[in-house]
Amino acid sequence: MILPKGYCLQNGKYCLIEVIGQGGFGITYSGVWNTEVKGELGAVKTAVPICIKEYFFKDYCFRDPATMQVRVHSETGRRLFDKFRERQIQEARILSEVHHPYIVNVLEVFEENNTAYIAMERITGRSLKSLLEDEGQLTEPCALKYIDQIGRALEFVHAKNILHLDIKPGNILIDEHDDARLIDFGVSKRYDIDNQETSTTTLTLSKGFAAIEQYDSDGLTGFSPRPDIYSLGATLYNLLTGCVPPESILRVTKPLTEPSRLNANITPRTEHAILRAMQVNPADRYASVREMLDDLDIPPYPERKDQPVAATGQTTQRAPLTNDDERTQLLTADVEETALLTPAEQPTPTRRRKGKRRVLIPLLIGLSVLIGWAASYLIGGSKPVPTNEPTANLLLQSDAGSDRSPFDPPTVAPSSAADKQAEKHQSEEKKADKKTEEKKSDKAETTTRDDASSETSNARYVALVASGKMKMERGAYADAKRDFASAKEIKVTEEVIRLSLACDDRIEEDNVRARKALYEQGMPFGSYTIVRKKQNGRYGAIDAQGIERIRCIYLSVGRSENGRAFEREDHLYDIYNANGTMVARGLTTY
Secondary structure (H helix, E strand, O other): OOOOOOOEEOOOOEEEEEEEEEOOOEEEEEEEEEEEEEEOOEEEEEEEEEEEEEEOOOOOEEEOOOOOOEEEOOHHHHHHHHHHHHHHHHHHHHHHOOOOOOEOOEEEEEEEOOEEEEEEEOOOEEEHHHHHHHHOOOOHHHHHHHHHHHHHHHHHHHOOOEEOOOOOHHHEEEEOOOOEEEOOOOOOEEEOOOOEEOOOOOOOOOOOOOOHHHHOOOOOOEOOOHHHHHHHHHHHHHHHHOOOOOOHHHOOOOOOOOHHHHOOOOOHHHHHHHHHHOOOOHHHOOOOHHHHHHHOOOOOOOOOOOOOOOOOOOOOOOOOOOOOOOOOOOOOOOOOOOOOOEOOEOOOOOOOOOOOOEOOOOOOOOOOHHHHHHHHHHHHOOOOOEOOOOOHHHHHHHHOOOOOOOOOOOOOOOHHHHHHHHHHHHHHHHHHHHHHHHHHHHHHHHHHHHHHHHHHHHHHHHHHHHHHHHHHHOOOHHHHHHHHHHHHHHOOOHHHHHHHHHHHHHHHHHHHHHHHOOEEEEEEEOOEEEEEEOOOOOEEEEOOOOOEEEEEEEOEEEEEOOEEEEEOOOOOEEEEOOOOOEEEEEEOOO
């Protein structure tokens, strides 16, 4: 259930207009920010267009229609809800620190209705993915401009020890000034001064754009810009070829097709940069985004100022936007599909939708000289007729070696010669039709094999998920997690990620219970609990996770001014404060 049109947040500061996107983790609204602009004539009220992202974990949440509060169905759902809400808040905090001309700006993050909201700059534009779907392929100067702008944004966030980890056309917006803007830091990671990870996010990735180290939970423990460099190279590959590259983990058996084989207009310099950025081994890639950008022949374009104002100079005009244009939104289940190469077939780039290929309809010379001259005259004075027939090019091949213009009048020939030419033409038509049918048959067989393989994979995925759910019901969470891990190898979906997380939580709960069962629990002590270990009968303290924070080696425990006094084997006392820190050692009394 969405919030109604006109609904206001933060006591009327923000008002919603309509939903512009929603997925498994949230809803994105267009809205206005009601504020005041102060000038010489005083304060003038104004409404600034913005976007507001509402965290709404749809599989575990519902909205109370009376209060509009977001509620959670169960305690398990509450833990997952809280985990992903922290993720959204983290995204907002990271974005609030990275103000850059080519990154969407966050205005505020706040909590209301028992959930979290992000108020952010509204960009009038469309996603690069949507643009690519219309264009098929981008021209190299256009693609390089967008890559340079996103590359600069990445340079900026990398300088702050932040990795984006989800660079792809769907997370790049093209605004009304034809500039690229980076969005969605929902799976980003932050690292400290020692390059150690200080934030944790759920492992999600986009097939074809994610580096191989992103498939390993331990592959991103230290900061390195190379995962984002791989994704930037994969994005450039996609923009110039119209094909999503194969998954990095599959490239041992499914090699990456050279971009120039899919688009002959790609220059060697650009192809070299793409292939180096997309090396499977991280050490073989560029060491920094700047090194990659310097290797590209970036065309000059108007520089954007620090504030999101219109760029000067000429920009490329794009098709009008529609209501379906994608805008910034939370992680959805729309994982990028992988274009897998097979030995029998190379990927075919998406054709441009703008402009049909014009071909000539060949003339059949026949019947009489007069008709031949008339037909030649009429066609010679007209433009080529567009056609989409697949055999048109094949029919033209018979004249490919001739220097005579197709608009020149045909040479007068005896009737018998005309008959022979007509028979020859008919024979060529039959051959062309036969070749076309053979190609269609081969393509149908390939499609059938692919469909069968896809159906088998989907059936195995469904069976693994169903098996995992049954094991969860029996309490066999470790076995269930193995099923979900196998399902995730087939395809990564929101459902299987959520179920895996639920198993992790239940496994940890079982582990906590098992650890606590080793002790007789006593009185609380700060955030700890005084316990007596069953194995040796000695006293100590554990935390909420059942982990010993004060070792169970003491004969007894009593109160003291500074906390608790634990009696040692030698009948002296160690004093611990409520934080579990020893503040005195070996006292004779307390």
